[in-house]
Amino acid sequence: MKRYTRRAFVAAGVAVAAGTAGCSSGGEESSTPPELGDVASTSTPTTDGALPTPVAGDPDADVTVAVYEDYACPHCGTYSLEVFPQVASDYLEPGTVRYEFHDFPIPVDETVSWQAANAARAVQAAAGPQAYFEYSEALFANQSSLGPDTYASLADDVGVDGAAVRQAATDRTYDETVTADRQAGQDRGVSGTPTVFVDDSEVEWSEIAYEPVRDAIEAARDQ
Template structure:
Protein backbone atom coordinates (compact mmCIF):
# COMPACT_ATOMS: atom_id res chain seq x y z
CA UNK A 1 0.00 0.00 0.00
CA UNK A 2 1.36 3.40 -0.90
CA UNK A 3 1.65 6.12 1.80
CA UNK A 4 -1.17 8.04 0.10
CA UNK A 5 -3.44 5.00 0.07
CA UNK A 6 -2.63 4.23 3.68
CA UNK A 7 -3.45 7.76 4.77
CA UNK A 8 -6.72 7.59 2.84
CA UNK A 9 -7.81 4.36 4.49
CA UNK A 10 -6.70 5.41 7.96
CA UNK A 11 -8.63 8.64 7.51
CA UNK A 12 -11.68 6.68 6.43
CA UNK A 13 -11.43 4.45 9.48
CA UNK A 14 -10.86 7.36 11.83
CA UNK A 15 -13.84 9.26 10.54
CA UNK A 16 -16.16 6.69 12.09
CA UNK A 17 -14.70 6.60 15.57
CA UNK A 18 -17.51 8.70 16.98
CA UNK A 19 -20.07 6.03 16.18
CA UNK A 20 -20.71 3.09 18.44
CA UNK A 21 -19.88 0.85 15.48
CA UNK A 22 -18.39 2.58 12.48
CA UNK A 23 -18.05 1.47 8.92
CA UNK A 24 -19.41 2.19 5.52
CA UNK A 25 -19.36 1.03 1.95
CA UNK A 26 -19.31 3.36 -0.96
CA UNK A 27 -20.90 3.28 -4.35
CA UNK A 28 -19.03 0.40 -5.97
CA UNK A 29 -20.75 -2.52 -7.68
CA UNK A 30 -20.48 -5.80 -5.78
CA UNK A 31 -20.81 -9.34 -7.09
CA UNK A 32 -21.40 -11.53 -4.05
CA UNK A 33 -22.31 -14.46 -6.28
CA UNK A 34 -18.63 -14.68 -7.25
CA UNK A 35 -17.63 -15.78 -3.73
CA UNK A 36 -17.08 -19.49 -3.22
CA UNK A 37 -16.80 -21.73 -0.17
CA UNK A 38 -14.06 -23.60 -2.03
CA UNK A 39 -11.44 -20.98 -1.34
CA UNK A 40 -12.66 -18.82 1.53
CA UNK A 41 -14.18 -19.19 5.01
CA UNK A 42 -17.96 -19.29 5.14
CA UNK A 43 -20.77 -20.44 7.39
CA UNK A 44 -24.19 -21.70 6.45
CA UNK A 45 -26.06 -23.68 3.86
CA UNK A 46 -24.43 -23.45 0.43
CA UNK A 47 -27.92 -23.41 -1.09
CA UNK A 48 -29.15 -20.64 1.23
CA UNK A 49 -31.42 -18.13 -0.52
CA UNK A 50 -29.38 -15.16 0.73
CA UNK A 51 -25.64 -14.53 0.57
CA UNK A 52 -23.91 -12.16 2.94
CA UNK A 53 -20.28 -11.02 3.13
CA UNK A 54 -18.54 -8.95 5.78
CA UNK A 55 -15.25 -7.18 5.06
CA UNK A 56 -13.21 -6.80 8.23
CA UNK A 57 -9.80 -6.00 9.71
CA UNK A 58 -8.56 -8.08 12.66
CA UNK A 59 -7.20 -4.93 14.34
CA UNK A 60 -10.33 -2.82 13.88
CA UNK A 61 -12.11 -2.20 17.23
CA UNK A 62 -15.42 -1.64 15.44
CA UNK A 63 -15.02 -5.04 13.78
CA UNK A 64 -14.39 -6.63 17.18
CA UNK A 65 -17.61 -5.13 18.55
CA UNK A 66 -19.46 -6.30 15.45
CA UNK A 67 -18.12 -9.83 15.95
CA UNK A 68 -19.08 -9.92 19.63
CA UNK A 69 -22.44 -8.14 19.52
CA UNK A 70 -23.93 -8.47 16.03
CA UNK A 71 -22.60 -11.53 14.23
CA UNK A 72 -23.82 -14.04 16.89
CA UNK A 73 -27.38 -12.79 16.34
CA UNK A 74 -27.03 -13.14 12.57
CA UNK A 75 -25.73 -16.68 12.95
CA UNK A 76 -28.45 -17.68 15.40
CA UNK A 77 -31.38 -16.25 13.48
CA UNK A 78 -30.34 -16.67 9.86
CA UNK A 79 -27.21 -18.77 9.32
CA UNK A 80 -28.03 -21.77 11.52
CA UNK A 81 -31.61 -22.08 10.18
CA UNK A 82 -30.21 -22.10 6.63
CA UNK A 83 -31.42 -18.74 5.33
CA UNK A 84 -27.98 -17.11 4.92
CA UNK A 85 -24.60 -18.20 3.60
CA UNK A 86 -22.13 -15.90 5.42
CA UNK A 87 -18.64 -15.14 4.06
CA UNK A 88 -15.66 -13.55 5.77
CA UNK A 89 -13.58 -11.28 3.53
CA UNK A 90 -10.29 -9.66 4.58
CA UNK A 91 -9.96 -5.90 4.34
CA UNK A 92 -6.79 -4.81 6.16
CA UNK A 93 -7.01 -1.02 6.14
CA UNK A 94 -4.60 -1.54 7.96
CA UNK A 95 -5.64 -0.30 11.39
CA UNK A 96 -2.37 -1.78 12.68
CA UNK A 97 0.37 -2.12 10.08
CA UNK A 98 1.90 -5.15 11.84
CA UNK A 99 -1.07 -7.14 13.08
CA UNK A 100 -3.82 -6.39 10.54
CA UNK A 101 -2.03 -8.28 7.73
CA UNK A 102 -0.24 -10.73 10.02
CA UNK A 103 -3.37 -12.09 11.72
CA UNK A 104 -5.23 -12.22 8.41
CA UNK A 105 -2.41 -14.30 6.96
CA UNK A 106 -2.39 -16.58 10.00
CA UNK A 107 -6.14 -17.07 9.70
CA UNK A 108 -5.74 -18.11 6.06
CA UNK A 109 -3.14 -20.66 7.14
CA UNK A 110 -5.54 -22.08 9.72
CA UNK A 111 -8.23 -22.34 7.05
CA UNK A 112 -5.90 -24.10 4.59
CA UNK A 113 -4.26 -26.40 7.13
CA UNK A 114 -7.13 -27.26 9.47
CA UNK A 115 -10.34 -26.38 7.67
CA UNK A 116 -13.34 -24.12 7.95
CA UNK A 117 -14.41 -24.98 11.52
CA UNK A 118 -10.89 -24.34 12.82
CA UNK A 119 -10.81 -21.02 10.99
CA UNK A 120 -13.95 -19.77 12.71
CA UNK A 121 -12.65 -20.87 16.12
CA UNK A 122 -9.41 -18.99 15.43
CA UNK A 123 -11.31 -15.99 14.03
CA UNK A 124 -13.50 -15.61 17.13
CA UNK A 125 -10.67 -16.17 19.59
CA UNK A 126 -8.41 -13.63 17.91
CA UNK A 127 -11.06 -10.92 17.96
CA UNK A 128 -11.55 -11.72 21.67
CA UNK A 129 -7.81 -11.10 22.12
CA UNK A 130 -7.62 -7.90 20.09
CA UNK A 131 -5.05 -5.58 21.66
CA UNK A 132 -3.04 -8.55 22.94
CA UNK A 133 -1.69 -9.80 19.63
CA UNK A 134 1.72 -11.42 19.45
CA UNK A 135 3.20 -14.31 17.52
CA UNK A 136 2.99 -16.40 20.68
CA UNK A 137 -0.74 -15.63 20.96
CA UNK A 138 -1.28 -16.49 17.30
CA UNK A 139 0.49 -19.82 17.73
CA UNK A 140 -1.39 -20.67 20.92
CA UNK A 141 -4.82 -19.83 19.47
CA UNK A 142 -4.13 -21.69 16.22
CA UNK A 143 -3.05 -24.75 18.21
CA UNK A 144 -6.24 -24.60 20.25
CA UNK A 145 -8.36 -24.10 17.13
CA UNK A 146 -6.84 -26.77 14.91
CA UNK A 147 -3.43 -27.93 16.06
CA UNK A 148 -1.66 -25.77 13.47
CA UNK A 149 0.12 -23.25 15.65
CA UNK A 150 3.50 -23.49 13.95
CA UNK A 151 2.00 -23.01 10.48
CA UNK A 152 -0.07 -20.03 11.62
CA UNK A 153 2.89 -18.41 13.34
CA UNK A 154 5.04 -18.79 10.23
CA UNK A 155 2.26 -17.39 8.04
CA UNK A 156 1.92 -14.39 10.35
CA UNK A 157 5.64 -13.70 10.51
CA UNK A 158 6.18 -14.11 6.78
CA UNK A 159 2.76 -12.72 5.72
CA UNK A 160 2.77 -15.66 3.36
CA UNK A 161 -0.86 -15.14 2.34
CA UNK A 162 -0.37 -11.47 1.53
CA UNK A 163 -1.38 -11.96 -2.10
CA UNK A 164 -4.71 -13.51 -1.11
CA UNK A 165 -5.35 -10.91 1.58
CA UNK A 166 -4.51 -8.04 -0.76
CA UNK A 167 -6.73 -9.59 -3.43
CA UNK A 168 -9.62 -9.47 -0.96
CA UNK A 169 -8.85 -5.84 -0.15
CA UNK A 170 -8.70 -4.94 -3.85
CA UNK A 171 -12.05 -6.64 -4.37
CA UNK A 172 -13.43 -4.58 -1.49
CA UNK A 173 -12.15 -1.40 -3.11
CA UNK A 174 -13.87 -2.37 -6.35
CA UNK A 175 -17.08 -2.98 -4.40
CA UNK A 176 -16.85 0.42 -2.73
CA UNK A 177 -15.58 -0.58 0.72
CA UNK A 178 -14.02 2.37 2.52
CA UNK A 179 -14.05 1.29 6.18
CA UNK A 180 -14.69 -1.75 8.34
CA UNK A 181 -16.80 -3.61 9.20
CA UNK A 182 -18.57 -3.52 5.84
CA UNK A 183 -21.48 -5.97 5.53
CA UNK A 184 -23.06 -6.69 2.16
CA UNK A 185 -26.34 -8.58 1.85
CA UNK A 186 -27.26 -9.83 -1.63
CA UNK A 187 -25.04 -7.20 -3.31
CA UNK A 188 -26.46 -4.37 -1.19
CA UNK A 189 -24.40 -2.50 1.39
CA UNK A 190 -25.85 -2.26 4.91
CA UNK A 191 -25.29 0.74 7.23
CA UNK A 192 -23.28 -0.03 10.37
CA UNK A 193 -23.53 3.22 12.30
CA UNK A 194 -25.38 3.26 15.59
CA UNK A 195 -25.81 0.78 18.46
CA UNK A 196 -25.54 -2.98 17.85
CA UNK A 197 -29.31 -3.54 17.97
CA UNK A 198 -29.85 -0.98 15.23
CA UNK A 199 -27.10 -2.51 13.10
CA UNK A 200 -28.60 -5.96 13.52
CA UNK A 201 -32.03 -4.61 12.56
CA UNK A 202 -30.59 -3.06 9.40
CA UNK A 203 -29.01 -6.37 8.45
CA UNK A 204 -32.12 -8.36 9.38
CA UNK A 205 -34.28 -6.07 7.26
CA UNK A 206 -31.91 -6.52 4.31
CA UNK A 207 -32.01 -10.31 4.73
CA UNK A 208 -35.78 -10.44 5.14
CA UNK A 209 -36.25 -8.43 1.96
CA UNK A 210 -34.56 -11.26 0.05
CA UNK A 211 -36.48 -14.17 1.60
Protein backbone atom coordinates in the same frame (compact mmCIF):
# COMPACT_ATOMS: atom_id res chain seq x y z
CA MET B 1 -24.40 6.71 7.71
CA LYS B 2 -21.17 6.73 9.67
CA ARG B 3 -18.30 5.30 7.68
CA TYR B 4 -15.39 3.74 9.54
CA THR B 5 -12.45 4.94 7.46
CA ARG B 6 -8.76 4.88 8.12
CA ARG B 7 -8.85 8.63 8.75
CA ALA B 8 -11.23 8.01 11.66
CA PHE B 9 -8.79 5.51 13.12
CA VAL B 10 -5.86 7.90 12.76
CA ALA B 11 -7.86 10.49 14.67
CA ALA B 12 -8.47 7.90 17.40
CA GLY B 13 -4.99 6.45 17.13
CA VAL B 14 -4.35 6.21 20.86
CA ALA B 15 -7.43 4.08 21.46
CA VAL B 16 -6.64 1.79 18.55
CA ALA B 17 -2.96 1.35 19.33
CA ALA B 18 -3.59 0.65 22.99
CA GLY B 19 -6.40 -1.82 22.38
CA THR B 20 -8.57 0.23 24.72
CA ALA B 21 -11.44 -1.60 26.41
CA GLY B 22 -14.71 -0.61 24.83
CA CYS B 23 -14.42 -2.52 21.56
CA SER B 24 -17.37 -4.55 22.83
CA SER B 25 -20.08 -2.12 24.00
CA GLY B 26 -17.88 -0.44 26.54
CA GLY B 27 -17.16 -3.63 28.47
CA GLU B 28 -13.88 -5.29 29.23
CA GLU B 29 -12.43 -7.13 26.26
CA SER B 30 -12.90 -10.87 26.67
CA SER B 31 -10.35 -13.53 25.82
CA THR B 32 -13.09 -16.10 25.28
CA PRO B 33 -14.97 -15.88 21.97
CA PRO B 34 -18.71 -16.60 21.82
CA GLU B 35 -19.85 -20.14 21.07
CA LEU B 36 -20.75 -20.32 17.38
CA GLY B 37 -22.13 -23.81 16.96
CA ASP B 38 -21.66 -25.70 13.70
CA VAL B 39 -21.81 -22.92 11.11
CA ALA B 40 -19.58 -24.21 8.29
CA SER B 41 -19.40 -27.72 6.91
CA THR B 42 -17.47 -27.39 3.66
CA SER B 43 -13.82 -28.36 3.46
CA THR B 44 -10.85 -26.38 2.19
CA PRO B 45 -7.88 -28.13 0.58
CA THR B 46 -4.54 -27.49 2.24
CA THR B 47 -2.46 -25.16 0.10
CA ASP B 48 0.16 -22.42 0.34
CA GLY B 49 -1.40 -20.63 -2.62
CA ALA B 50 -4.58 -18.57 -2.94
CA LEU B 51 -7.45 -19.74 -0.77
CA PRO B 52 -11.20 -19.52 -1.44
CA THR B 53 -13.53 -17.23 0.47
CA PRO B 54 -14.44 -18.70 3.88
CA VAL B 55 -18.14 -19.55 3.73
CA ALA B 56 -20.54 -20.43 6.54
CA GLY B 57 -24.22 -21.33 6.48
CA ASP B 58 -25.60 -22.83 3.27
CA PRO B 59 -23.22 -22.19 0.34
CA ASP B 60 -26.20 -22.48 -2.03
CA ALA B 61 -28.64 -20.26 -0.12
CA ASP B 62 -30.62 -17.63 -2.02
CA VAL B 63 -29.40 -14.80 0.24
CA THR B 64 -25.69 -13.95 0.57
CA VAL B 65 -24.21 -11.92 3.42
CA ALA B 66 -20.68 -10.66 2.66
CA VAL B 67 -18.71 -8.99 5.45
CA TYR B 68 -15.42 -7.08 5.10
CA GLU B 69 -13.31 -6.79 8.27
CA ASP B 70 -9.89 -5.82 9.60
CA TYR B 71 -8.68 -7.79 12.63
CA ALA B 72 -7.18 -4.66 14.21
CA CYS B 73 -10.37 -2.62 13.79
CA PRO B 74 -12.20 -2.08 17.11
CA HIS B 75 -15.54 -1.62 15.31
CA CYS B 76 -15.00 -5.03 13.68
CA GLY B 77 -14.39 -6.40 17.17
CA THR B 78 -17.79 -5.09 18.22
CA TYR B 79 -19.43 -6.55 15.12
CA SER B 80 -17.79 -9.95 15.44
CA LEU B 81 -18.36 -10.43 19.17
CA GLU B 82 -21.86 -8.96 19.40
CA VAL B 83 -23.55 -9.14 15.99
CA PHE B 84 -22.02 -12.15 14.25
CA PRO B 85 -22.97 -14.70 16.97
CA GLN B 86 -26.61 -13.66 16.59
CA VAL B 87 -26.38 -13.96 12.81
CA ALA B 88 -24.79 -17.39 13.28
CA SER B 89 -27.54 -18.58 15.61
CA ASP B 90 -30.47 -17.23 13.57
CA TYR B 91 -29.27 -17.78 10.03
CA LEU B 92 -26.09 -19.88 9.73
CA GLU B 93 -26.85 -22.87 11.91
CA PRO B 94 -30.30 -23.27 10.24
CA GLY B 95 -28.61 -22.80 6.83
CA THR B 96 -30.81 -19.91 5.71
CA VAL B 97 -28.07 -17.71 4.23
CA ARG B 98 -24.66 -17.95 2.65
CA TYR B 99 -22.19 -16.01 4.82
CA GLU B 100 -18.85 -14.86 3.43
CA PHE B 101 -15.94 -13.43 5.41
CA HIS B 102 -13.66 -11.11 3.43
CA ASP B 103 -10.32 -9.70 4.55
CA PHE B 104 -10.07 -5.94 4.29
CA PRO B 105 -6.93 -4.72 6.05
CA ILE B 106 -7.32 -0.94 5.93
CA PRO B 107 -4.79 -1.38 7.61
CA VAL B 108 -5.67 -0.10 11.07
CA ASP B 109 -2.31 -1.48 12.22
CA GLU B 110 0.40 -1.98 9.60
CA THR B 111 1.58 -5.22 11.24
CA VAL B 112 -1.41 -6.73 13.02
CA SER B 113 -3.97 -6.14 10.26
CA TRP B 114 -1.93 -8.24 7.82
CA GLN B 115 -0.42 -10.81 10.17
CA ALA B 116 -3.73 -11.69 11.85
CA ALA B 117 -5.39 -12.18 8.47
CA ASN B 118 -2.54 -14.47 7.44
CA ALA B 119 -2.83 -16.44 10.67
CA ALA B 120 -6.54 -16.97 10.09
CA ARG B 121 -5.92 -18.11 6.53
CA ALA B 122 -3.32 -20.59 7.78
CA VAL B 123 -5.99 -22.08 10.04
CA GLN B 124 -8.40 -22.21 7.11
CA ALA B 125 -5.82 -24.04 4.98
CA ALA B 126 -5.07 -26.53 7.74
CA ALA B 127 -8.54 -27.22 9.13
CA GLY B 128 -11.25 -25.70 6.93
CA PRO B 129 -13.87 -23.00 7.37
CA GLN B 130 -15.44 -24.13 10.66
CA ALA B 131 -12.07 -23.80 12.41
CA TYR B 132 -11.49 -20.56 10.50
CA PHE B 133 -14.64 -18.92 11.85
CA GLU B 134 -13.90 -20.12 15.40
CA TYR B 135 -10.34 -18.81 15.13
CA SER B 136 -11.50 -15.52 13.64
CA GLU B 137 -13.79 -14.94 16.63
CA ALA B 138 -10.92 -15.76 18.98
CA LEU B 139 -8.72 -13.18 17.25
CA PHE B 140 -11.35 -10.50 17.78
CA ALA B 141 -11.89 -11.56 21.39
CA ASN B 142 -8.14 -11.13 21.98
CA GLN B 143 -7.78 -8.01 19.86
CA SER B 144 -5.73 -6.09 22.44
CA SER B 145 -2.99 -8.75 22.56
CA LEU B 146 -2.65 -9.81 18.93
CA GLY B 147 0.86 -10.87 17.95
CA PRO B 148 2.84 -14.02 17.03
CA ASP B 149 2.43 -15.74 20.41
CA THR B 150 -1.31 -15.10 20.45
CA TYR B 151 -1.70 -16.39 16.90
CA ALA B 152 0.04 -19.59 17.96
CA SER B 153 -1.82 -20.20 21.20
CA LEU B 154 -5.23 -19.54 19.66
CA ALA B 155 -4.41 -21.92 16.81
CA ASP B 156 -3.56 -24.63 19.33
CA ASP B 157 -6.98 -24.01 20.90
CA VAL B 158 -8.74 -24.93 17.64
CA GLY B 159 -6.55 -27.97 17.02
CA VAL B 160 -4.12 -26.45 14.52
CA ASP B 161 -0.31 -26.42 14.83
CA GLY B 162 0.38 -23.11 16.54
CA ALA B 163 4.01 -22.91 15.44
CA ALA B 164 2.98 -23.28 11.80
CA VAL B 165 0.32 -20.58 12.15
CA ARG B 166 2.80 -18.23 13.85
CA GLN B 167 5.22 -18.77 10.95
CA ALA B 168 2.51 -18.16 8.35
CA ALA B 169 1.54 -14.94 10.12
CA THR B 170 5.05 -13.52 10.41
CA ASP B 171 6.03 -14.65 6.90
CA ARG B 172 2.67 -13.40 5.59
CA THR B 173 2.32 -16.60 3.62
CA TYR B 174 -1.21 -15.84 2.47
CA ASP B 175 -0.73 -12.22 1.42
CA GLU B 176 -1.78 -13.16 -2.11
CA THR B 177 -5.19 -14.25 -0.83
CA VAL B 178 -5.59 -11.34 1.59
CA THR B 179 -4.51 -8.74 -0.97
CA ALA B 180 -6.87 -10.13 -3.62
CA ASP B 181 -9.74 -10.05 -1.12
CA ARG B 182 -8.96 -6.47 -0.21
CA GLN B 183 -8.82 -5.44 -3.86
CA ALA B 184 -12.15 -7.12 -4.59
CA GLY B 185 -13.63 -5.15 -1.71
CA GLN B 186 -12.26 -1.90 -3.07
CA ASP B 187 -13.69 -2.76 -6.48
CA ARG B 188 -17.05 -3.18 -4.75
CA GLY B 189 -16.78 0.24 -3.13
CA VAL B 190 -15.64 -0.80 0.34
CA SER B 191 -13.71 1.97 2.07
CA GLY B 192 -14.05 1.18 5.77
CA THR B 193 -14.69 -1.67 8.16
CA PRO B 194 -16.84 -3.41 9.05
CA THR B 195 -18.83 -3.26 5.81
CA VAL B 196 -21.73 -5.69 5.35
CA PHE B 197 -23.55 -6.47 2.11
CA VAL B 198 -26.76 -8.46 1.96
CA ASP B 199 -26.86 -9.60 -1.64
CA ASP B 200 -25.90 -6.41 -3.50
CA SER B 201 -27.14 -3.92 -0.91
CA GLU B 202 -24.83 -2.43 1.72
CA VAL B 203 -26.22 -2.44 5.25
CA GLU B 204 -26.58 1.08 6.60
CA TRP B 205 -26.28 1.78 10.30
CA SER B 206 -25.54 4.65 12.65
CA GLU B 207 -24.04 2.21 15.15
CA ILE B 208 -22.91 -1.40 14.96
CA ALA B 209 -25.92 -3.51 15.93
CA TYR B 210 -27.68 -6.74 15.00
CA GLU B 211 -31.01 -5.24 13.95
CA PRO B 212 -29.90 -3.53 10.70
CA VAL B 213 -28.27 -6.77 9.53
CA ARG B 214 -31.29 -8.86 10.52
CA ASP B 215 -33.69 -6.46 8.79
CA ALA B 216 -31.62 -6.48 5.60
CA ILE B 217 -31.55 -10.29 5.58
CA GLU B 218 -35.30 -10.54 6.14
CA ALA B 219 -35.98 -8.00 3.39
CA ALA B 220 -33.81 -10.00 0.99
CA ARG B 221 -35.58 -13.24 1.92
CA ASP B 222 -38.96 -11.65 1.19
CA GLN B 223 -38.01 -10.66 -2.34
